[in-house]
Amino acid sequence: MSKLPNATASIFSVMSQLANKHNAINLSQGFPNFPVDERLLQIHERLLNENIHQYTPMAGLPSLLNKIASLTNKNYQREINTDTELLITSGATQGIFTTINALVNYGDDVLILDPSYDSYEPSVLVAGGKPVRISLNDDYSPNFNRIEAAITAKTKLLIINNPHNPTGKIWNEQDFEALETILEKYENILLLSDEVYEYISFKHPHISVNTRPKLINRAIIASSFGKSLHVTGWKVGYLIAPEPLMKEIKKVHQFLVFSVNSTAQHVITKYLDIVNFDEISTMYANKRALFLEGIQSSCFKILPSEGTYFQVVNYSEISNKNDVEFAKELITKYGVAAIPISVFYKDATDKKMLRFCFAKTDETLINAVKILNNI
Known part of the structure; x- marks a missing residue:
């Protein structure tokens, strides 16, 4: 009997394949199409002839762990123990899967806020847990009344995603205070904070769970070098968690991947000495501005994008079709690929959003804007 009887090809694969078939501009799948930093390539080339091609320690390359600890202290003023509170993972998705399968037992409830990244629910199901999907507010802020109402004696874990994929929403101080008030009442509930877009924020600064003393002793925080350094194909992420939780996570990790790509770990270690994450955020802010200014006069209604490299729009003035059908039409008829937001909901809520x-690249965005403005 299948553990994932309803699993099908992801919408990202479907839309990318359709975009390739129709030679459409692909603004669907979340990965950069521009070159990585030349300095990163130079480090990679320089290190390839060195003895870096064997297993690293299971938890990660010690020098990289130390760099992450320094980065966390610099940005969040949190000191972490590299031996007991940090783990290099094969991308954040593997880290999230490992966390859920290490900490969620059969019959445990896991609260997931919709719209949500598509890996959360399958990970819970494989662990034998029960996904409990809770809709965000219309502006995609968390609805804490709904969250608290969904808590039962079986609730083991709450998953939050900040900055938020797919909407670009960022939690504010009041959101975290409300969350802390709730969790103070339920001391056995753990928190998994997906923060893979932590270094891509615009108008409002990203608030990390790393900065919340009331939460860090029960929180697992997932980060991604793939997203932060736009090297998604390298699949290198990391988890930060208190020692008792990390001990259980490492038990699963060692039998799932054991250790992560050694070359990527060595290169990233060196690159962290020179990269400026503020410059990366500025670069994406400029791309966001280029795209938004370009479609300002289109028939698409633009929703706020406070972080990530995603922009959500409403197309209700253009078509009455459901979002999946309109997204397909956008590819086949007009030549631009997007992702329909309904696929991020358990009940396929359709608000005419893409x-x-x-x-x-700027060229890609400019060419897409020309098409979108003529729809």
Whole structure:
């Protein structure tokens, strides 16, 4: 009997394949199409002839762990123990899967806020847990009344995603205070904070769970070098968690991947000495501005994008079709690929919304804008 009887090809694969078939501009799948930093390539080339091609320690390359600890202290003023509170993972998705399968037992409830990244629910199901999907507010802020109402004696874990994929929403101080008030009442509930877009924020600064003393002793925080450094194909992420939780996570990790790509770990270690994350955020802010200014006069209604490299729009003035059908039409008829937001909901809530990825070359964005303005 299948553990994932309803699993099908992801919408990202479907839309990308359709975009390739129709030679459409692909603003659907969330990965950059521009070259990585030349300095990163130079480090990679320089290190390839060195003895870096064997297993690293299971938890990660010690020098990289130390760099992450320094980065966390610099940005969040949190000191972490590299031996007991940090783990390099094969991308954040593997880290999230490992966390859920290490900490969620059969019959446990896991609260997931919709619209949500598509890996959360399958990970819970494989662990034998029960996904409990809770809709965000219309502006995609968390609805804490709904969250608290969903808590039962079986609730083991709450998953939050900040900055938020697919909407670009960022939690504010009041959101975290409300969350802390709730969790103080339920001391056995753990928190998994997906923060893979932590270094891509615009108008409002990203608030990390790393900065919340009331939460860090029960929180697992997932980060991604793939997203932060736009090297998604390298699949290198990391988890930060208190020692008792990390001990259980490492038990699963060692039998799932054991250790992560050694070359990527060595290169990233060196690159962290020279990269400026503020410059990366500024670069994406410029791309966001280019895309938004370009479609300002279109028939698409633009929703706020506070972080990530995604932009959500409403197309209700253009078509009455459901978002999946309109997204397909956008590819086949007009030549631009996007992701329909309904696929991020358990009940396929359709609000006539699409997600565009603006982590693309300026030329790609300009060409897409020309098409979108004529729809």
